[in-house]
Amino acid sequence: MSTGKPAPWTFRSRFRRGAFGWRGSKPAIARIDEALAEIRAAARSDPVRGAEGAVLFLEKLSPALSDVDSSSGALGNATAAAVATLAPLIGAAPVADSVRDKWLERLYAALENDDPPYIESLGDHWGMLCATPALASHWADTLLPGLQAVAKVRGTGQFAWFRGTVASYSALYAAGRHQEVLDLLAQEPRPIWPCLVFGARVHAARGMVDEAIGWLQERAGATVPAYALASVAEELLLAAGRRTEAYARFGIAANPANTHLATYRALAKKYPELPAERLLADLIASTPGEEGKWFATAKTLRRFDLAIALAQRSPCDPKTLIRAARDHIDGEPHFALEAAIAALRWMAQGYGYELTGVDVLAAYRHAHEAGERIGVSGDVARRLEMVLADVGPRSHWMRQILSLPGR
Numbered sequence: 001m002s003t004g005k006p007a008p009w010t011f012r013s014r015f016r017r018g019a020f021g022w023r024g025s026k027p028a029i030a031r032i033d034e035a036l037a038e039i040r041a042a043a044r045s046d047p048v049r050g051a052e053g054a055v056l057f058l059e060k061l062s063p064a065l066s067d068v069d070s071s072s073g074a075l076g077n078a079t080a081a082a083v084a085t086l087a088p089l090i091g092a093a094p095v096a097d098s099v100r101d102k103w104l105e106r107l108y109a110a111l112e113n114d115d116p117p118y119i120e121s122l123g124d125h126w127g128m129l130c131a132t133p134a135l136a137s138h139w140a141d142t143l144l145p146g147l148q149a150v151a152k153v154r155g156t157g158q159f160a161w162f163r164g165t166v167a168s169y170s171a172l173y174a175a176g177r178h179q180e181v182l183d184l185l186a187q188e189p190r191p192i193w194p195c196l197v198f199g200a201r202v203h204a205a206r207g208m209v210d211e212a213i214g215w216l217q218e219r220a221g222a223t224v225p226a227y228a229l230a231s232v233a234e235e236l237l238l239a240a241g242r243r244t245e246a247y248a249r250f251g252i253a254a255n256p257a258n259t260h261l262a263t264y265r266a267l268a269k270k271y272p273e274l275p276a277e278r279l280l281a282d283l284i285a286s287t288p289g290e291e292g293k294w295f296a297t298a299k300t301l302r303r304f305d306l307a308i309a310l311a312q313r314s315p316c317d318p319k320t321l322i323r324a325a326r327d328h329i330d331g332e333p334h335f336a337l338e339a340a341i342a343a344l345r346w347m348a349q350g351y352g353y354e355l356t357g358v359d360v361l362a363a364y365r366h367a368h369e370a371g372e373r374i375g376v377s378g379d380v381a382r383r384l385e386m387v388l389a390d391v392g393p394r395s396h397w398m399r400q401i402l403s404l405p406g407r
Helices: 010-014 025-045 047-065 074-092 097-112 120-130 133-154 165-174 178-187 193-205 209-219 226-239 243-254 260-270 276-285 291-300 304-313 318-328 333-348 357-374 377-389 395-401
Strands: none
Touching: 010 025, 010 047, 025 047, 025 074, 047 074, 047 097, 074 120, 097 120, 097 133, 120 133, 120 165, 120 193, 133 165, 133 178, 165 178, 165 193, 178 193, 193 209, 193 226, 209 226, 226 243, 243 260, 260 276, 260 291, 276 291, 291 304, 291 318, 304 318, 304 333, 318 333, 318 357, 333 357, 333 377, 333 395, 357 377, 357 395, 377 395
16 A cells, blocks of 8 residues: 655665766766656656755765766766756755755755765856745855855965855856846956856846857956857857857857767757758858768768768768668668768778778678669679779778788
């Protein structure tokens, strides 16, 4: 018989302190994804329970990952994405300020003990987490003494840091105390990037969007990645309803992803009013000399002629081409043929990583199979001979694999 109580959180036992070893980055990322799915599922039926789970998960995250080698950056990206996913969920939960304030106290304690710093981006979302201007103002008053004490020490030329720095700016901005944001920035000789972002938002909130972008561009240091600057500029223009300009000036630079296909999808989701052909053409034009890297994106969009043109224009990963040929022999044999020949061509010219004889044989076999499907076997044989006749770094090795006479 049901007791009416929700089931315990599955992630709770998986994120105990030191749960992942030195080489635990990959399993940790998988567990993070599972935890996010569990929390989001709970939030769909019970937003308050989902938010409670999000607070608990963020408390446990850094201690659980404390022993992991995160030098690749993948784990840091995953934890930042987790914070960005869960902060709105917590902020939107319909709870009394007294409950929310207890959540914030727990989250701030986790932020203070965030070592290694996996949830440091939580400060960027502090105003959102407060949910109301009144609670944001309360937290601004709570955090400001620490920020001011550090500023005093820094004024003597000594190093000092306050964990609540970004959270202070975020709370002030959410509380509508915009002039205080600018006054604090004016007192800081070298404000860090997340704090500058709130200064730009203040200018934009006053209707000075262009001035905000220019102000940010002037103050961004050499260590600020171009995509970060573009992302904030795009955000300000979109908030002002200037979508065409946001895309034209900053859209591509602001939305890089782990793969070219993911970059296209991010833009397509953000700018659904733009035709797929326009987005893809703009992305291809943004990487001159690297057109072949957009092959997989064009193929996924079923722009087969364009995909082959891209693969022929500049180097494309042979393994990607081989998989494309294999997967499309039945449905798109002309495309499969050209993809297989392109794979052999780029392999012969020295492109591709960790290639083996299996790759060479597969590309050769797919080319012949596709040729047979469309009745051009003789032409395919001549084209393959021409490709392998090139004096390239791997041509001799490839001919040996295929048992072809040397040249």
